[in-house]
Amino acid sequence: MKAARTLLLGHFGSGKTEVAIFLALSLCAGQKRPMLLDLDFITPYYRSRDVADELAAAGVEVVRPAGELWRSDLPVVAARAVQALTAYDGPVVADVGGGEGARVLGSMRLSPGTYEALMVVNPYRSGTESPEQVVGYARWLEEIGRIRLTGLVNNANLGPLTRPEHVLEGLAQVEEAARRLNLPVRWTAVRADLADALPGLDLLPLTLRMRPPWEAPASALL
Amino acid sequence: MEPMMTMMKGNEALGEAAIRAGCRFFFGYPITPQSELPAYMARRMPEVGGTFLQAESELAAVNMLLGAAATGVRAMTSSSSPGYSLKQEGISYMIGSQLPCVVVNIMRGGPGLGNIQPSQSDYFQIVKGGGHGDYRMIALAPAAVQELVDLTILAFDLADFYRNPVALVGDGLLGQTMEPVSFPPVKTTDDDKDWALTGAHNRPKRVITSLELNPENLEAHNRVLQAKFAAMEEREARWEEYRCEDAELVVVAYGTSARIARAAVDAARNMGLRVGLYRPITLWPFPGEGLTRLAEQGVRRFLDVEMSSGQMVEDVKLAVLGRARVDFYGRLGGMVPTPREILGQIQELMGGEA
Numbered sequence: 001m002k003a004a005r006t007l008l009l010g011h012f013g014s015g016k017t018e019v020a021i022f023l024a025l026s027l028c029a030g031q032k033r034p035m036l037l038d039l040d041f042i043t044p045y046y047r048s049r050d051v052a053d054e055l056a057a058a059g060v061e062v063v064r065p066a067g068e069l070w071r072s073d074l075p076v077v078a079a080r081a082v083q084a085l086t087a088y089d090g091p092v093v094a095d096v097g098g099g100e101g102a103r104v105l106g107s108m109r110l111s112p113g114t115y116e117a118l119m120v121v122n123p124y125r126s127g128t129e130s131p132e133q134v135v136g137y138a139r140w141l142e143e144i145g146r147i148r149l150t151g152l153v154n155n156a157n158l159g160p161l162t163r164p165e166h167v168l169e170g171l172a173q174v175e176e177a178a179r180r181l182n183l184p185v186r187w188t189a190v191r192a193d194l195a196d197a198l199p200g201l202d203l204l205p206l207t208l209r210m211r212p213p214w215e216a217p218a219s220a221l222l
Numbered sequence: 223m224e225p226m227m228t229m230m231k232g233n234e235a236l237g238e239a240a241i242r243a244g245c246r247f248f249f250g251y252p253i254t255p256q257s258e259l260p261a262y263m264a265r266r267m268p269e270v271g272g273t274f275l276q277a278e279s280e281l282a283a284v285n286m287l288l289g290a291a292a293t294g295v296r297a298m299t300s301s302s303s304p305g306y307s308l309k310q311e312g313i314s315y316m317i318g319s320q321l322p323c324v325v326v327n328i329m330r331g332g333p334g335l336g337n338i339q340p341s342q343s344d345y346f347q348i349v350k351g352g353g354h355g356d357y358r359m360i361a362l363a364p365a366a367v368q369e370l371v372d373l374t375i376l377a378f379d380l381a382d383f384y385r386n387p388v389a390l391v392g393d394g395l396l397g398q399t400m401e402p403v404s405f406p407p408v409k410t411t412d413d414d415k416d417w418a419l420t421g422a423h424n425r426p427k428r429v430i431t432s433l434e435l436n437p438e439n440l441e442a443h444n445r446v447l448q449a450k451f452a453a454m455e456e457r458e459a460r461w462e463e464y465r466c467e468d469a470e471l472v473v474v475a476y477g478t479s480a481r482i483a484r485a486a487v488d489a490a491r492n493m494g495l496r497v498g499l500y501r502p503i504t505l506w507p508f509p510g511e512g513l514t515r516l517a518e519q520g521v522r523r524f525l526d527v528e529m530s531s532g533q534m535v536e537d538v539k540l541a542v543l544g545r546a547r548v549d550f551y552g553r554l555g556g557m558v559p560t561p562r563e564i565l566g567q568i569q570e571l572m573g574g575e576a
Contacts, residue, residue: 013400045398125229158402214481
């Protein structure tokens with residue numbers, strides 16, 4: 001990764017958290033412990049802080065509000081998160097809250113060139129279904145987050161219905177948006193079991209963690 | 223060809239479905255975990271020429287709803303548990319005034335402020351009448367985002383048909399979970415509402431009120447309402463039976479609990495256990511008929527599962543009426559049961575009979 005600090009932004013429900021967890025875990029082999037900043041106070045469900053213990057065991061420190069406050073949806077940013085973004089010399093991945101959640105970055109006034117800022121896009125997600133919508137959303141995120149995006153991540157999926165052709169059709173949409181924004185598409189994120197059917201793409205094969213309780217794998221029942 | 227699918231959270235899908243159903247007035251007040259719904263309406267209503275209004279409180283919102291409904295338009299309000307409590311007075315007034323509308327409760331942990339995690343502990347309030355007076359209202363409880371879309375559209379039709387508020391009941395998990403959905407074409411009716419307040423130009427004036435000082439008249443009015451409630455009980459009970467055909471034990475659950483229980487039922491079937499799932503889709507009228515039949519057909523035990531201390535289980539017992547044993551398993555305070563926990567309960571109950 002070019003920059004040691006990676007910010008993940010996007011529409012809420014675009015898949016930022018799954019991508020953030022994947023990237024943070026992929027950095028565990030380095031000398032410094034990766035930090036995953038959960039800056040999401042937009043929605044109180046499906047957040048990286050929910051799997052903090054599992055990630056800690058794998059070598060990722062999840063930074064979340066202290067005490068019981070992490071269970072809230074209050075606009076609390078841990079001091080340690082600000083510290084990590086401005087002073088930590090190890091790898092940092094910031095999982096920013098969806099949409100308006102990017103304002104939390106705006107308050108930090110990060111200097112361009114000190115970070116990689118990626119917008120995660122699911123072109124099947126209501127609100128980012130056309131290149132026009134993605135471009136508009138990207139410009140708005142840059143404005144309220146006071147950052148410059150450096151790339152897009154294609155996360156085209158229809159949840160459990162996703163087939164390889166959905167990923168490819170979605171990629172074409174995301175590439176068109178990226179062309180209009182003059183940004184690269186850095187990766188395509190897919191459910192790990194679809195990876196073999198998508199050769200030749202720069203993939204992030206995801207093991208999904210933000211799953212509802214009724215999707216518990218059969219193994220968890222035995 | 224598969225239909226056009228889009229990924230939406232439950233709360234957003236509910237908002238879009240309401241708009242497709244012709245809802246053009248939304249009055250609300252933010253509260254987690256349903257705030258995506260007013261946020262969605264705030265963005266979408268201006269696009270369709272509708273009105274979104276963030277009221278100063280839930281009380282204000284429900285009374286704005288009453289005003290809008292009195293003009294005959296399709297209107298909705300939404301909240302989560304503490305806010306739903308605040309709306310009870312308005313619901314009673316609307317039922318007394320025979321006004322159609324949709325009231326959403328995306329439940330969270332209680333009592334009091336509780337927390338912002340999913341719960342089903344408002345069942346008594348929704349089903350038995352949290353407000354005052356002799357009243358009933360249909361309560362629809364979807365278990366998936368697509369079903370949430372379909373039942374939202376149905377809710378508006380039922381409200382208009384019976385001139386009565388309809389409750390749409392979910393929990394935080396259903397509101398926050400994202401799933402692929404499609405929107406069916408909706409036939410919006412322009413039926414003349416001959417009771418609506420549309421301006422009494424060239425016609426006799428109409429009055430909408432829940433006030434009736436003469437007790438004889440109020441009793442007669444109550445008889446009219448009771449006849450409507452009886453018709454709803456007769457016609458509107460809805461439920462789903464899953465793998466119940468040869469079941470010895472049937473799990474009874476609604477909404478999110480039902481979805482989790484279904485995974486447990488599948489696991490139990492894989493282990494050779496004869497287990498089924500009975501899922502009420504309407505909480506009121508409670509679909510007891512199917513339960514009675516299953517008990518008569520030889521189901522020996524029912525296991526009621528709720529994210530509450532045991533509320534719906536009372537209606538299950540009334541339907542089973544001693545023909546079979548009814549057990550209960552619940553999680554409280556925003557805790558969600560896992561399929562494994564429910565499977566454990568099933569195994570324990572069935573093992574105990576061997």
